Every structure is written in C-alpha cells, then in structure tokens.
Amino acid sequence: MSETDAIIVGSGPIGAVLARALATRQKSVLILESGGAISAPPGTHLRNQLLYQQHPDRFFEEIGRWCQFFNDKVPPSGLPGANQSEAVGGQSLIWTNNCPRPTAYLEQLDFLDQRDWELRLLEAEKLLRVHSSLFDHSIRQARVESWLKKHIPQRQVTKLPLAAERLQDGTLSFTATRDILDSKACASKVTVQERTRVVRFEHSGSRIQGLVAEDANGTQRKYHANNYVIAGGVFATPKLLYNSGIRPPALGQYLHFHPLSMSQIVLDQELSAPEQIADPPPRLYLPPSASHPWHAMILRDFFPIRSPEGVHENRMIELQFFAPVEVRRENRMILDSSEPRFEVTLTKNDEDLLRRMVEDQHELVKLLGHFRDQCAPFFVPPGMSHPMGTCRMGEDPSSSVADTKGRVHGFHNLFLAGASLIPFPIAVNPTLTCAAIALETAANVE
Numbered sequence: 001m002s003e004t005d006a007i008i009v010g011s012g013p014i015g016a017v018l019a020r021a022l023a024t025r026q027k028s029v030l031i032l033e034s035g036g037a038i039s040a041p042p043g044t045h046l047r048n049q050l051l052y053q054q055h056p057d058r059f060f061e062e063i064g065r066w067c068q069f070f071n072d073k074v075p076p077s078g079l080p081g082a083n084q085s086e087a088v089g090g091q092s093l094i095w096t097n098n099c100p101r102p103t104a105y106l107e108q109l110d111f112l113d114q115r116d117w118e119l120r121l122l123e124a125e126k127l128l129r130v131h132s133s134l135f136d137h138s139i140r141q142a143r144v145e146s147w148l149k150k151h152i153p154q155r156q157v158t159k160l161p162l163a164a165e166r167l168q169d170g171t172l173s174f175t176a177t178r179d180i181l182d183s184k185a186c187a188s189k190v191t192v193q194e195r196t197r198v199v200r201f202e203h204s205g206s207r208i209q210g211l212v213a214e215d216a217n218g219t220q221r222k223y224h225a226n227n228y229v230i231a232g233g234v235f236a237t238p239k240l241l242y243n244s245g246i247r248p249p250a251l252g253q254y255l256h257f258h259p260l261s262m263s264q265i266v267l268d269q270e271l272s273a274p275e276q277i278a279d280p281p282p283r284l285y286l287p288p289s290a291s292h293p294w295h296a297m298i299l300r301d302f303f304p305i306r307s308p309e310g311v312h313e314n315r316m317i318e319l320q321f322f323a324p325v326e327v328r329r330e331n332r333m334i335l336d337s338s339e340p341r342f343e344v345t346l347t348k349n350d351e352d353l354l355r356r357m358v359e360d361q362h363e364l365v366k367l368l369g370h371f372r373d374q375c376a377p378f379f380v381p382p383g384m385s386h387p388m389g390t391c392r393m394g395e396d397p398s399s400s401v402a403d404t405k406g407r408v409h410g411f412h413n414l415f416l417a418g419a420s421l422i423p424f425p426i427a428v429n430p431t432l433t434c435a436a437i438a439l440e441t442a443a444n445v446e
C-alpha cells in the first residue's frame with residue numbers, strides 16, 4: 001500500500017475541489033501540476049489585483065497571456081478558440097466566476113439521485129464561495145431587473161451567482177484554487193507540486209500501478225498512490241489517457257461547447273446610474289427555458305472591443321449569451337501523437353438555435369437601449385468557451401469513458417473529473433456542475 005491516498009493530476013478548480021473533499025475525509029493527496037505559479041500567492045485569481053477592479057476591460061489582455069491556443073488559424077470546424085492554461089490554479093486564475101446551477105437540462109443527469117445532487121450542488125457552492133447578493137447595491141442591476149420583469153413577465157430574470165467574496169474595502173476576491181484549498185484539513189493533507197507534468201500511467205489489469213511524471217528539467221520519476229484522478233482539463237485529460245494506452249472507443253468524442261455571442265449596450269438614461277455615483281456593475285441572467293434554451297447573461301464585466309463611441313461607465317452593460325450545441329459522437333478531438341486537432345460541425349438545429357439566440361439579443365436591446373458603436377452581437381471563435389464532453393460519463397462503455405461516478409470503465413482506481421465528463425448539453429457556465437460531479441466522485445474514492 002502506498003502512503004499517498006490519491007494523486008490528482010491538475011491543480012485547476014476541479015482538482016482543488018476533489019482534493020479538499022478527500023482531505024476532509026482524512027485522505028492524503030498529492031496534486032501534480034505541470035504549470036508554475038503565476039499569481040501571488042500561488043493559486044489566487046489574477047483578477048484580484050486592484051488594477052482590474054478599477055479597469056475591468058484591461059483584464060482581457062491578462063486572459064490572453066495565459067491561454068495557449070492549439071491553432072487559432074484553423075477554420076471553425078477545427079475549433080480555433082480551443083485553448084488551455086498551465087499554471088498553479090489552472091483556469092481558475094482567469095475565469096469569470098459565474099456559477100449558476102444547471103436548470104433546463106438537469107433532468108438528463110438522471111443517474112444521480114435528485115436529493116444527493118442538490119446536496120452536492122450546495123456543497124460545491126460553499127467550496128467555490130458562490131454568492132448571489134454581491135451586486136445588490138448596483139443601481140443598474142435594480143433598474144434593469146425591474147424593467148425586464150415588467151416588460152417580459154413571461155421570462156425569469158434573476159441574479160447571476162458569482163464565485164467571489166466582497167472584502168471590507170469593497171473590492172472583490174474572486175475564488176480560485178487557493179481559496180478552495182483554504183482549510184485546516186487541506187493544510188495538513190494536501191501537497192501541490194508544481195512544474196511536474198504527468199506523462200503516462202502504468203497499469204496492469206484493472207489497476208493503475210503508478211505514473212511517470214517529468215520535472216521542469218525533463219527528469220522523469222515514478223509516483224505511486226492508492227487512487228488516481230485526472231483533472232487536467234477537457235483536452236489534456238483525454239490526451240493523457242491516450243498516451244497511457246487507455247483508449248476506450250468514446251475517447252475524444254461527443255465534444256461539445258458553448259458558442260458565445262457578445263455585445264455591449266448603452267443603456268437608456270432611465271436605466272443608467274447617475275454619473276456622480278460609483279455604481280457597481282450589474283450581474284443578472286435569464287435562465288435557459290424550454291422556449292429560450294440559451295443562457296442570457298446581463299453584466300458589466302470586460303469587453304474585448306474598444307468602441308469609438310464615448311460612453312460613461314454607468315450607462316454600459318454587456319450581453320453574453322451561451323447556447324448548448326447538440327452532443328454528437330461525430331464532434332471530436334483527434335487523438336494521435338500530434339497537438340490536439342478537432343472535427344466539429346454544427347447541425348441545422350444548432351444553427352437555428354444560434355440564430356434565434358442572436359435575435360433574442362436584439363429584442364432585449366430594444367428594451368434596454370442601443371448597441372454601442374461597433375459592439376453589436378458577434379460570436380467569439382468556436383471552442384473558446386466551455387469545451388465539454390471529451391471523456392463523457394455514462395453507463396455504457398461503448399459511448400462513455402467513465403462511469404456515473406467518474407471512474408474510468410474497466411479500472412478500479414482511476415477517476416476523471418471536470419467538464420470532459422459532461423455527457424449532456426447544458427446551457428449555463430459549467431464549473432459549478434463539474435464541481436458537484438467531482439464531489440460525487442470524491443465520495444466514491446476509497
């Protein structure tokens with residue numbers, strides 16, 4: 001028996017959630033992370049710096065520095081937006097922290113008992129420090145919310161939960177890996193070892209016997225534990241399985257993602273905040289529903305385009321709409337010895353949904369104000385937001401990679417965690433859902 005109960009590959013938010021859940025059960029955990037520390041203290045959100053609290057648009061440049069695109073020149077069927085981040089904390093250092101619960105499509109997770117699922121979501125919200133009241137004092141939020149409730153009473157308009165806490169000085173502390181690991185149990189049970197890339201697993205029969213990892217100098221050594229979890233993100237997780245000779249038929253397939261349509265709006269005067277007030281940004285959303293099956297966020301976060309139209313901050317908001325695409329076997333990540341490549345096409349249903357989603361964005365703007373010059377809806381490159389499903393979970397090993405607890409089919413002590421497991425189309429930001437699934441997995445690690 002090894003002294004380490006579990007090795008987790010990857011120190012992103014999902015690896016951290018798993019580590020914390022295991023540490024709480026008195027399990028010793030070693031997290032191996034290929035990246036180094038890029039924030040101070042290591043694993044904290046880069047956005048907590050005062051610069052970005054005061055100038056949110058400048059955070060866009062920071063994100064760009066830490067996203068490694070596989071090939072941003074390929075056509076959309078090759079997913080030009082597909083990227084990953086290597087760092088202590090993974091993409092929790094740059095994420096936008098929106099954490100709504102899955103809604104319209106939740107019933108498709110029918111292999112989890114509803115009551116257990118509810119408890120997992122609650123626990124995940126606690127670990128990610130999710131709050132819905134952080135922007136209650138935003139004048140724009142109050143005005144836009146009541147205006148929309150009055151003019152589109154048939155739709156739900158509600159506060160968008162955020163993984164963050166407001167500090168005494170009024171600034172926000174955005175949740176990242178370090179906050180998730182901030183517990184007594186983690187201090188004594190969890191070690192994060194940076195600049196250590198897991199190269200492959202060694203296995204015999206249904207057991208992983210160890211793994212080989214490489215340090216920053218290229219020196220390889222073996223590590224052993226009783227259990228192994230890969231939480232390496234949607235692209236590195238299937239790649240590591242492939243490189244280890246673990247190649248179930250569904251590996252890399254059923255890839256889905258969120259086409260993201262963004263725009264920036266100049267609010268009508270009566271919905272804006274007075275210019276002399278430092279108005280906090282709003283954060284609302286219209287949850288996906290049967291009639292509008294997309295995730296419509298109304299916020300002021302950051303916007304990549306510099307518009308020539310000068311507008312006071314208190315009149316600005318952004319719309320970010322995500323649509324779920326159909327989950328199909330044909331949409332896949334090609335796994336071979338080269339850099340990840342992709343084959344993804346949208347169906348007619350997908351195209352129709354995206355068209356309706358953009359029309360909806362135009363309709364909302366008619367109620368709120370006008371698009372800022374040059375900021376009308378545009379789609380970000382496909383694959384950029386929320387890739388999912390390359391190692392989907394399910395009961396049937398011919399169409400899934402892991403079982404409904406995240407355990408790789410055919411293995412006793414190898415688990416997966418993260419958005420690669422998500423087998424169904426969800427419309428909302430996926431990290432809270434992934435964290436809840438990871439907690440279910442952690443409960444099943446012996």
Ligand SMILES: Cc1cc2nc3c(=O)[nH]c(=O)nc-3n(C[C@H](O)[C@H](O)[C@H](O)COP(=O)(O)OP(=O)(O)OC[C@H]3O[C@@H](n4cnc5c(N)ncnc54)[C@H](O)[C@@H]3O)c2cc1C
Nearest residue numbers: 010012014034086090091096097098198232233418429431
């Ligand atoms: C700009 C941006 C905004 C986002 N906003 C939101 C949002 O508002 N809400 C939301 O729900 N989601 C959002 N996301 C998505 C969210 O960041 C991811 O869902 C989340 O980070 C996934 O966590 P993870 O731990 O599974 O993977 P990651 O965060 O990708 O971490 C994986 C880690 O594993 C490491 N790793 C990989 N392979 C190996 C290996 N072989 N050996 C050792 N280490 C390895 C990587 O270096 C990385 O650090 C956003 C993402 C981005 C980029």
